[in-house]
Amino acid sequence: KVNIFWFRRDLRIEDNIGLYHALHSGLQVIPVFIFDSGILDQLQDKNDRRVDYIHQALQSIHEELKEHDSRLYVYHGTPTEVFEKIAGDFTVDTVFCNRDYEPNAIQRDQQISDLLSQHHIQFKDFKDQVIFEKNDIVKSDGSPYTIFTPYSKKWKERLKKIEPVSVEWKHFAKSEGSSEIISLQAIGFEKTDIVFTKPTLEKTIIDSYGKYRDFPAMDHTTHLGIALRFGTISIRSCVQYAVEHNEIWLNELIWREFFMQILFHFPKVVHQCFKKKYENIVWRNNEKEFKAWCEGKTGYPIVDAGIRQLNETGFMHNRVRMITASFLTKHLLIDWRWGEAYFAAKLLDYDLAANNGNWQWAAGCGCDAAPYFRIFNPYEQAKKFDKDAEYIKKWLPEHYKEEPIIDHATARERALQTYKEALAE
Ligand code: FAD
Numbered sequence: 001k002v003n004i005f006w007f008r009r010d011l012r013i014e015d016n017i018g019l020y021h022a023l024h025s026g027l028q029v030i031p032v033f034i035f036d037s038g039i040l041d042q043l044q045d046k047n048d049r050r051v052d053y054i055h056q057a058l059q060s061i062h063e064e065l066k067e068h069d070s071r072l073y074v075y076h077g078t079p080t081e082v083f084e085k086i087a088g089d090f091t092v093d094t095v096f097c098n099r100d101y102e103p104n105a106i107q108r109d110q111q112i113s114d115l116l117s118q119h120h121i122q123f124k125d126f127k128d129q130v131i132f133e134k135n136d137i138v139k140s141d142g143s144p145y146t147i148f149t150p151y152s153k154k155w156k157e158r159l160k161k162i163e164p165v166s167v168e169w170k171h172f173a174k175s176e177g178s179s180e181i182i183s184l185q186a187i188g189f190e191k192t193d194i195v196f197t198k199p200t201l202e203k204t205i206i207d208s209y210g211k212y213r214d215f216p217a218m219d220h221t222t223h224l225g226i227a228l229r230f231g232t233i234s235i236r237s238c239v240q241y242a243v244e245h246n247e248i249w250l251n252e253l254i255w256r257e258f259f260m261q262i263l264f265h266f267p268k269v270v271h272q273c274f275k276k277k278y279e280n281i282v283w284r285n286n287e288k289e290f291k292a293w294c295e296g297k298t299g300y301p302i303v304d305a306g307i308r309q310l311n312e313t314g315f316m317h318n319r320v321r322m323i324t325a326s327f328l329t330k331h332l333l334i335d336w337r338w339g340e341a342y343f344a345a346k347l348l349d350y351d352l353a354a355n356n357g358n359w360q361w362a363a364g365c366g367c368d369a370a371p372y373f374r375i376f377n378p379y380e381q382a383k384k385f386d387k388d389a390e391y392i393k394k395w396l397p398e399h400y401k402e403e404p405i406i407d408h409a410t411a412r413e414r415a416l417q418t419y420k421e422a423l424a425e
Pocket residue numbers: 213221222223224225226228252253255256257259316317318319321322325343347349350351352354355356358359362
C-alpha cells in the first residue's frame with residue numbers, strides 16, 4: 001500500500017503541511033500533480049506564462065525528488081479521470097493534500113473525496129495556504145468579519161510563533177529509471193519567457209517596504225504574488241519574517257487572507273457585488289472604450305502606462321492597479337466584472353479572492369470599500385506617486401499622443417450621478 005500526496009497550489013517540498021503529514025503516515029508516498037484539462041482548456045493563450053511557471057516549478061520538484069531516488073508523477077486530464085487511473089495503478093490507502101478555498105476547488109475536492117471513498121481510499125486535507133482559514137478568525141458571535149481593521153487586529157492577536165515543518169525524504173516512494181515529467185507541448189502549451197527560480201524573501205525590499213511601496217517607478221514590492229499563488233513559497237515563512245521585520249508588509253499578507261475568507265464565507269461575490277445595492281448601477285459598458293482601456297489608449301498616461309506594463313509583463317504595480325481599476329469603473333462606468341476578467345487573463349499573480357476583492361473595492365461595491373464619491377483623479381495620483389513621470393515614460397512609447405477618452409471633470413460628475421441614482425433606489 002502507498003499514500004498519495006496531491007500537489008495543487010503548494011508547489012514546494014519544504015515546509016508543506018499536507019506533505020509533512022503524508023510523509024509521517026507510515027506508508028511510502030507517491031507525489032502527484034494533475035494538469036487539469038478542464039482548467040487548461042479555458043485558457044485562450046497557449047503562451048500562458050503561468051502554465052509554463054507551473055511546469056518549471058514541477059520540473060524543479062521532480063529534480064529534487066530524483067536526487068533522493070524518487071520522482072514526481074504529472075498527469076493531464078480531469079482529476080476524476082486521473083484518480084480513477086491512480087486507483088487502478090496503485091494500491092492506495094490515503095490521498096493527502098492542502099485545502100483550497102475557491103468555490104470550484106471545494107466542489108472538485110468533494111467530488112474526488114466521494115470518488116475515492118468508493119475505492120475505499122481516504123481523502124485528508126490540511127491547512128497550508130493561509131495562516132488562518134474558514135472560521136479561525138470570526139467575530140465573538142461567530143459571524144465572519146467584513147471589515148479589515150478588526151479582522152487584522154484579531155488575526156495578529158491569535159498569531160503564534162511559526163516553525164517550519166521538516167521533510168522526511170526517505171518516505172518518498174523509490175522510483176527506478178530516469179523518466180521525465182510530461183512536456184509543456186504535450187499539454188498543448190508553449191515555452192514562454194518566464195524563468196522559474198526558487199522564490200526567496202528579499203530583505204532589502206521588505207525592510208523598507210513601507211517607505212517606497214507606493215511609487216511605481218521604484219518597483220519596490222516583492223513580486224512574490226505568483227509564488228504565493230502557486231505556493232512555491234510558504235506563507236508561513238513570509239509571515240514569520242514580516243512579524244519580525246515589517247508590519248506594513250505583514251498587513252498586505254493579512255489582506256490576502258481577508259479576501260480569501262470573504263470568498264469562503266460569501267462565494268456569491270464571484271458574480272455579484274458584495275453590497276447588493278450596487279447591482280443597481282447602470283453601467284455604460286461601451287465596448288470601444290473598454291478596448292481602448294485594454295490597449296492602454298485612454299489618453300490618461302498613468303492609466304495607459306499601467307495597462308501596458310500589464311500587457312507586456314503580466315505584472316502591474318499595486319498603486320497603478322488601483323488607478324486603472326478606478327478609472328474603468330468610475331470614469332468609463334464599465335462593469336467591474338469586465339476589468340476583473342481582463343486582469344484574470346493577464347496577471348501572473350492572478351488569484352480569484354484577491355482580484356475579486358480588490359476590483360469590488362475599487363468599484364465601491366466590495367466589503368470595506370472606500371465610499372463611492374471618492375473618485376481617484378488620475379492626474380493627481382500621477383503627480384503624487386510618479387512626480388517625475390519616470391514610470392509613465394518607462395511604459396509609454398515615445399510617439400504616445402492619445403487624446404483623453406473623456407475629460408476628468410465630466411467623467412467625475414457622471415460617475416457621481418450614476419452611483420447616486422443607483423444607491424437612492
Ligand atoms: P507585495 O506588495 O510585496 O505584497 C506581498 C503579497 O501580499 C502579495 O504578493 C499578495 O499576495 C499580498 N497582497 C498585497 N496587497 C494585497 C491586496 N490588496 N489584496 C490581497 N492581497 C494582497 N493581488 C493578487 O495576489 N492577485 C490578484 O489577482 C490581484 N488583483 C488585484 C486587482 C486590483 C484591481 C488591485 C487594486 C489589486 C490586486 N491585487 C491582487 C493586490 C495587489 O495589487 C498585489 O497583490 C500586489 O501588487 C502584488 O505585488 P507583489 O507581489 O510585489 O506584492
